[in-house]
Amino acid sequence: MSTALRKLKIGDVTLDHNVILAPMAGVTDLPFRLLCREMGAGMVCMEMVSAKAIYYHNRNTEELLTTHPQERPASLQLFGSDPKILGEMAAYIEERPFDILDFNMGCPVPKVVNNGEGSALMKAPRLVEKLLTALVKAVKKPVTVKIRKGFDDSSINAVEIARIAESCGVSAIAVHGRTRSQYYSGRADWDIIRQVKEAVKIPVIGNGDVDCPEAAKAMLESTGCDGIMIGRAAQGNPWIFRETVRFLEDGTFFPRPDREEKKEMVLRHAVLLKEIKGEYTAVREMRKHLAWYTAGMPHSARFRGMINTIETMEGLLAGVDEIFG
DSSP states (O other): SSSOOEEETTTTTESSSSSSEEETTTTOOOOHHHHHHTTTTTEEOOOHHHHHHHHHOOOOOOHHHOOGGGGOOOEEEEEOOOOOHHHHHHHHHHSSSEEEHHHHHHHHOHHHTTTTOGGGGOOHHHHHHHHHHHHHHHHSSSOOOOOOOEETTBBBBHHHHHHHHHTTTTEEEEEEEEEETTTSSSSSHHHHHHHHHHHHHSOEEESSSSSSSSHHHHHHHHHHHHHEEEOOGGTTTHHHHHHHHHHHHOOOOOOOEEEEEEEHHHHHHHHHHHHOOOOOHHHHHHHHHHHHHHHSSSSHHHHHHTTOOSSSHHHHHHHHHHHOO
């Protein structure tokens, strides 16, 4: 292996390599994670789960907590702002088959932030210390944290938060090079990732604008980070993992998937969704994935308009046949 692609040790968990699927709410569900793992992701990250929702036995959390042996190693991500509930729920779920427990401090969504959770915690270093201490004490599995550059341009404190995380016993830290106020717009600041890497001894995983193999290599080289996370660039494009792994390994390019391979992936995705979530949910959730899979293809705009009216898996598969030929 080259220096770019290498094994990554997080606590007592060793990943085959350092190219990771980032957690994305509403995207990185079990079917999608399985596909990304098959395509070469070194680890997959689950959708974030509310510690309070587990505490109150919210029926929607069970689906979010479900894993499959073939996707591991997997990272389960919690979010919350109450140290007691967070610690108790981490201990409560620890026996489930996941490998790493991650804490979300990056979600920019208003309903999460307005509740003092997700990226709102970037403004509360003292509370962060209590939360991470509670998590590390509660479980034996490695605890990691995902943060942003800061809350806004007037409060860029990723380095401070990273040092707190390390002092609490956190095993690795992922840094998204945008502030909360940026959401996902503008360019990610890779220099803040470099600053965090220089400030702590635990592994640092870079996140933001890794949208092709060359960008992955550039981030690793320019920041010195130990691993990279690929998020939005994997939407409708699980092949990015095999392409990135190949490029980091030997500098060569894995051929882009042709129409037939794309079609096979779409059909497999649809079948997995139906098996796991049932036809009604699968058809509706597949709509956004199909929009991503077909972006840039001829007649894709018309196709997207059509699939949003489809109610059955039979109709959806007929539509896939039509667009992919």
